[in-house]
Amino acid sequence: MIVRCRYSFGALVLSLCSLATHTFAQATSEVPPKDIRVTLLGTASGPRAFVDKAGISTLVEAGGERLLFDAGRGSMQRLVQAGFPMNAVTKLFLTHLHSDHVIGVPDLMLSPWSAAPERKVPLEIWGPVGTRDMMRHLEEAFAFDIHMRRDVDESFSPEGIKTLAHDIRPGKVYEKNGVTVTAFLVSHGLVKPLYGYRVDYAGRSVALSGDTSPNDNLIAVCKGVDVLIHEAIDVEVLRRLVPAKSRMDAIVARVTRWECHAESRTSLA
Numbered sequence: 001m002i003v004r005c006r007y008s009f010g011a012l013v014l015s016l017c018s019l020a021t022h023t024f025a026q027a028t029s030e031v032p033p034k035d036i037r038v039t040l041l042g043t044a045s046g047p048r049a050f051v052d053k054a055g056i057s058t059l060v061e062a063g064g065e066r067l068l069f070d071a072g073r074g075s076m077q078r079l080v081q082a083g084f085p086m087n088a089v090t091k092l093f094l095t096h097l098h099s100d101h102v103i104g105v106p107d108l109m110l111s112p113w114s115a116a117p118e119r120k121v122p123l124e125i126w127g128p129v130g131t132r133d134m135m136r137h138l139e140e141a142f143a144f145d146i147h148m149r150r151d152v153d154e155s156f157s158p159e160g161i162k163t164l165a166h167d168i169r170p171g172k173v174y175e176k177n178g179v180t181v182t183a184f185l186v187s188h189g190l191v192k193p194l195y196g197y198r199v200d201y202a203g204r205s206v207a208l209s210g211d212t213s214p215n216d217n218l219i220a221v222c223k224g225v226d227v228l229i230h231e232a233i234d235v236e237v238l239r240r241l242v243p244a245k246s247r248m249d250a251i252v253a254r255v256t257r258w259e260c261h262a263e264s265r266t267s268l269a
């Protein structure tokens with residue numbers, strides 16, 4: 001299992017087993033057979049912009065698959081910085097629709113389509129209820145650019161600007177080339193639904209918590225994984241950044257412990 005990152009882990013905590021760390025600037029190479037490579041493209045959570053950290057985004061490579069989880073601010077730049085062509089990713093999984101996890105989606109949707117090497121296949125997206133609507137509205141919002149570049153003068157691929165969006169439910173949401181992705185419910189206070197994801201390949205596994213508090217479902221689904229990428233929050237630092245008490249209380253409520261009811265439990269079967 002290989003995990004690499006560019007800057008400090010910021011808002012993420014890694015629970016690791018059999019870990020090899022690589023510097024982010026290292027040239028991108030083929031992932032060894034039967035292995036999973038995880039690249040932390042961005043680890044900064046929240047709407048605040050940082051000059052030295054990108055927003056939440058994690059690339060998981062396995063079995064020839066490149067799967068992106070969340071697309072926070074600057075995820076496209078970080079992908080290129082990591083040595084990938086802009087069109088390297090065509091599969092995106094969203095934990096939830098808070099802006100700091102999706103603000104990079106239009107960039108991922110539009111830029112690789114209209115810059116060499118062009119994306120000529122649709123961008124496929126899995127996420128909570130509302131994902132399909134979001135993508136439909138994004139296509140409407142960028143209708144001018146899409147029309148001009150596709151239909152008027154530059155003739156970019158009609159297939160490449162399509163998006164295939166899925167509003168998912170808990171359970172297995174993706175399976176190809178021996179790679180499976182399982183979505184499971186986690187807790188983010190009143191922000192529902194919110195999914196964590198577990199990727200399994202050739203006996204290896206990595207899980208991403210999404211924004212969450214400690215909860216039974218996360219513990220059960222992630223038991224025995226090789227790598228857990230988990231959100232962390234420093235409440236005291238947050239208090240200095242969020243002076244309004246009512247807003248602070250709302251954020252803290254998202255990180256208090258959640259008891260999982262039977263109907264919310266996720267099975268890996």
Ligand SMILES: [Zn+2]
Pocket residue numbers: 096098188191211
């Ligand atoms: Zn959130």
